[in-house]
Amino acid sequence: MRTITLKGIDKQYSLVALNYVDKEQQPNNWLNLQLYYLLSKHGKRDIGEAPRILDSNLVEFSRLQIERFLQNKGFVKAKVDYAIKIKKRKAELIFTANEGPLFRIRKFQDSIQDVKVRNLYREKRKDFSHVQPGKAFDLDSLAYDRDQIFQMMKRNGYYDFYRQYITYDYDTVFNSSVADIKMIIANPPGKKEHAQFTINNTLITIFRSNGRTYNRADSIKMVAQHKIPGKADTLQVDSEFRFVDYSNKFKPKAVVGYIFQHKGDMYNIDRQNLTTTRLSELNVFRNVPNPSYVKTADSTNRLDSKIDIIPLKHMTDRVEGEFIFNGGRSGFNVGNTFTDRNLFKGAEILQLKLNWSVLFDNSTGAIGSSAIQNQDVRIGLNLIYPRIISPFNFPMPGQYGVPHTTFSSTYQLYFQKGLVSRKSLINSLTYDWAETSQKLHTLTPFNIEFSEGIIDPGAKSQLIDQDRYSYVYLIGRKIFTSGSQYTYQVNANKLFTYGTFTYFRGTVDVGGNTLSLLTKLLNTPRDTLGQHTLFGQTFAQYSKFETDFRFYKNLGGERMLVFRFSPGIGIPYGNSSQLIFEKNFYGGGANDIRAWLPRTLGPGQFNRAVYGPADSLKSQTLRDRLKYLDQFGEIKIVGNIEYRYPLVANFFGSKLNGAIFTDFGNVWRLKPETDSPNGTFNVNNIFQSTAIGVGTGLRFDLGFFVFRLDAAFKFKDPQFNGSDQWVFTKHFNELFRAGPFKHTYEQTNGESYNFMQLNFGIGLPF
Missing domain, CATH: 2.40.160.50 (membrane protein fhac: a member of the omp85/tpsb transporter family)
Incomplete structure (x- = not known):
């Protein structure tokens, strides 16, 4: 493949339209192709890019993709043709578009049976909607609005709401190049309104770092001691939180402080995601999935939440370094960081950092230690708490990130020869x-x-x-x-x-x-x-x-x-x-x-x-x-x-x-x-x-x-x-x-x- 040419497409869409050409019909990156020839051994190694071969079926598929893209952007009558030019076993693809008129939205209306949902939508619509009279009839904008409506519902207690409840009816008037749109939010089948849910109790479970409730060595030891394998630290923190820790290494406050949905709160997907993000940022957990929810057995529209967490290994070690070269001079900077996570069972992190920098000057013929011009040795100890520790009572500023003390x-020892x-x-x-x-x-x-x-x-x-x-x-x-x-x-x-x-x-x-x-x-x-x-x-x-x-x-x-x-x-x-x-x-x-x-x-x-x-x-x-x-x-x-x-x-x-x-x-x-x-x-x-x-x-x-x-x-x-x-x-x-x-x-x-x-x-x- 040699080149791809697009004709008849507005500049604002041409770069994006190029992406709708199938990848296997796009020109190779020259360097990727040379590496393939040199190092891949005819595809036996996954290095570089194999040469892309002209395929008429994929060219036709690409034509349809570009045509559909233009139609979705409001050029409802758009048609795309293609031509292929061959020269010296290389092909040039030419896609020519006849866009036709740009259709615009003439009228927009909504149809929402649930009064509370209707009022909520009409109040929030101005903050997110891309679908407005006079704008282009863009199906991507309809999809964007649909997703924003879904998120709006999930932020306001509608746990059971699905995207399928949102549909669009639209009528295009070809002679006038306009479209009339109706947005519909249907009720759940057999119900008169959408249910709003509140948060009830929360169960927090911390597994071992291997993802299990026990390991084999501990199991054998506990059986020999006539104990039950996988026994966890279990604590009812208060009327809201129950804490189960199979790792036996965490206090409840390490987790509870970063749960942003509490008993009686309206369900909110943003708060759900925020909880996951903050717990991950503590840097002591390996896997923090989003909280899961189960409806309570009664008819009170309440949700019991469950948070399952897998911790990182308690201790880790990391080595970093950089090197410099310049004529007869050379040097290196090597660092080692030992990390002890969860030192006091409250997600505290202890770091011991060792750093050694050396600059050699071999221009005088000196070798080994006699060539050292300077050395810099640093030993650092950091104790990091995931909260503000102060004699003053500050509110925890965790809305946008985990605070640290x-x-x-x-x-430091520095030596200059x-x-x-x-x-x-x-x-x-x-x-x-x-x-x-x-x-x-x-x-x-x-x-x-x-x-x-x-x-x-x-x-x-x-x-x-x-x-x-x-x-x-x-x-x-x-x-x-x-x-x-x-x-x-x-x-x-x-x-x-x-x-x-x-x-x-x-x-x-x-x-x-x-x-x-x-x-x-x-x-x-x-x-x-x-x-x-x-x-x-x-x-x-x-x-x-x-x-x-x-x-x-x-x-x-x-x-x-x-x-x-x-x-x-x-x-x-x-x-x-x-x-x-x-x-x-x-x-x-x-x-x-x-x-x-x-x-x-x-x-x-x-x-x-x-x-x-x-x-x-x-x-x-x-x-x-x-x-x-x-x-x-x-x-x-x-x-x-x-x-x-x-x-x-x-x-x-x-x-x-x-x-x-x-x-x-x-x-x-x-x-x-x-x-x-x-x-x-x-x-x-x-x-x-x-x-x-x-x-x-x-x-x-x-x-x-x-x-x-x-x-x-x-x-x-x-x-x-x-x-x-x-x-x-x-x-x-x-x-x-x-x-x-x-x-x-x-x-x-x-x-x-x-x-x-x-x-x-x-x-x-x-």
Whole structure:
């Protein structure tokens, strides 16, 4: 098959009409077809797409489908013909439509015998109906209205209502191209009205994680003890709920708090679905089907509900990682998360997270541990409660999502070869809740951080000799702070969809203000730099603001265009002359500006050649010591434009997608610093000091997660000046080989210049 051509169809319908051509008569994706020829072994392996063969029966079927589609859209007289052109054993299908006039609705009326249903429908109709006089006679709109009426009834107690009760009578006047429509809602056979139901009692049953009421080992053990296998914890919670737990691991409050239909409530399908959704979001249950209902034996129109739940395994372990490659440098980031679900039988989750990041530099010929440039080890413990824990009595905000209270503690060890070793401890209390299905809030009222840096004596001496006191102050001191953070997100629930939408996340981080007030009230002593101390330690005082704005545009199917803009600023004040190490911004990395390694971009137009000639041993040593650390700033602006598209529908059991992207931005210093010449933010120089990277990537979508491989190239490098910044076009012939530019750079900067950066990770970059 070569091409498909549609003629005579309105533009607004042509793309949809193309979908009515049978899949086996549509052109192959070129890449899918080549993979089939190369790897499938003539269909023995399920890889790629087999060549699609012309079939006249399927062509006729496609013609009828397109014709029926147009008629359903209001072109009642539409006719479609087809023609086939053959050239070099490839076929072109041409479908030609004669749409005829568009029929419109002239008159609409309803016929509803049940007075209560009639009043309800006429009250709600304006909120959902697509069927209006003057609009196109569209059978899809009739089907939409029919479904909306069904949902309306199910939200208002009509448990026994079926779609079959809703029918349409319509009469088309061909000469006038109009249609008259009557919508009919019939009563149940033999009854004068539809019954409305209320909720009665609820039975909650929790099975074992294998879906059974017992397992074989337990059964043998219990029989030996003269006990009954499958004995459950059974509790009558109150006059409404009865709780049966065969796993013997849950308290009733873990479930009862997220059941949104109570005794005496009118049956509501939305509340039924909400119960299922919230119980699933607790992340402790594997299978949560919708509640089932049984009518009570009397004639009171009441429903007893039953909820059967299968829990997840009590303990799980997950490993994640990403790898980077760039010339003689390589690195990895490996994480392991151990999860204990339902720690205290109330759906609490305990997480132990271990993370190890290492960056190697083999460019000097070093191997093994001697090639390690820096290491970062983190141990984190999170205890997550699925509710708000507070001395104040807040109503449970579970309508749009499960709220959480998280107690967190993280210990970090960071080592930079020849420069510094740092340790930090962070303890925090965090609340998160959903205001609506689109709006999420995260509040950390208490965040206490302690950090200590031990600077290498040789590095300290060199830095002081060159008057680089800010580095000594930044990395070689003890400091703590107490602060608060708040984050607001919009449309986070849409991030893994293919729709058109905007996403926003804004974060405010403020620290040290309470401590500053306390030291002034207590008149605590100052250190040698004039800073207030508390318990003999200085503390940081700052405000930090960061936003992440994204626009996702669907271009049809799974093709997406994504634009991201993420600025941020951190301002030290009061007891601090500069931000602490952990609060600065850094450029580069797999989720940032991908053509640069993490921490190797900026600030501004800062060029590491300022350390002096590379042939100076003293200068070269300082270069090596500060590598991957000295390029930070208090201001960040990052932007990305990425086009995502499908490549192969079946690639060894996964979907293979592609991406083309451009990243731009940098970090800057807030004020001029001798340590970072040309690194200060200046509006008039913002483009000159902006980095630009371009690249392409592959995404292997396995359904439950995505493997990602990105190849990014430096396009505009702000460490140079004028036209020399456009390194990609000016030195294109040196992308993959050495030349005069790379030789000069290595002589001046003491390190190789790498155009390309490979990033391998799990998940999309944004």
